[in-house]
Amino acid sequence: MATVAARAAEAADPGTPADVLAALAADRAVKVRIALARNPAVSTEILRALVDDSRWEVRFTAAENRSQDAVRVALAATHVDTREIAAQRCDLAPAEIETILRDPARQVRQQLADATDDPEILSRLARDEHPYVRASAVLNDHMSTADTEMLAEDRIARVRGAAAASRRLRPATLTKLASDRSVDVRWNVLAHNPERLDLAALIAEDDDETNSGQARSQLEDPRTFTEHLGDVDLIR
Template sequence: MVASSGTTSARRALAQLAHADLEMSATLADDHDWHVREELAWATTHPEILERLLGDVHPQVRGMVARNPKITSSQRRALAKDPQAVTRAIVATCENCPDDILFELAQDKSANVRFCLTLHGKNRPLMELLMNDSDSTVADTARSSLSRPPLSGAELFP
């Protein structure tokens, strides 16, 4: 079976198939290569696989769960409190992230997470809050984001 013994490229391609059956997805969720699990986290439609990948050891896999359109709001809230800043930063770039989570992340201890929020330039109240950030790069970028079209999270975390 390709899902367990194929090349990394083949396994990544399988992981990108949103309609992959549950058994194949479960095999890919245990893959030793985090890139395969990351592709699966972004593409799967199986709630049980998403739940499983929420506890993945790699922060970028957990972050890609946040970008999956099938994620629940409680799962996204949990990821916004992830111990790893890279996971929280990916949550901060999600275009469909609710405002209350974005404003919670605006108080994050990581300047990188707060910087990622500046991608939401269309959210004027969020940018006005971040314009007063203690980190000058975050504050300056929030100011300038009000005068440019917002970037998408996919442009930072392809």
């Protein structure tokens, strides 16, 4: 029998006969199946096996395969993690995006929310039924200001907190969130908008000791906390 290295080289070669590639899909060596998953010449049938392989390394590689059918096959995989990898691709066709938007696993839709640069897709994700998806979408810099403002009023604190961390809210909206009923939302206002010393002064009186202590630290030495933002104006 050929060595693992030889079989892996054969599996990676687009010129390898189809029947040989099909046999290699059942190879016991993970290295061989990974090489096969990377081969753009593998058939749709082989890809279907690989996207549901027992090893995540094989599944993920298959989901990133550059063949024409790879994304469609990966988005139909049984394993959620395979579909998550496919949802992060930058070459998604409109039909494939629609498949992701309908995926029953919120993790898959969340990956699209993280990866897309399309404001229209983000607008749809901003209205997703799951708060984790909405929170991921609002942290994407390509989301419109209007949708960011909408999510600042979300009924779920995780989403409002993500909006507070986005640095795209109007000053008045951020001021409102500084008095939010959720301690986590107030923390995000403070931690992600350190130039707003007016809000730090408000949160310095917070009932939560962690928030109030952090606010006092930011008021005492504001430039330490705004350094990563560059030469930003302090708002008192």
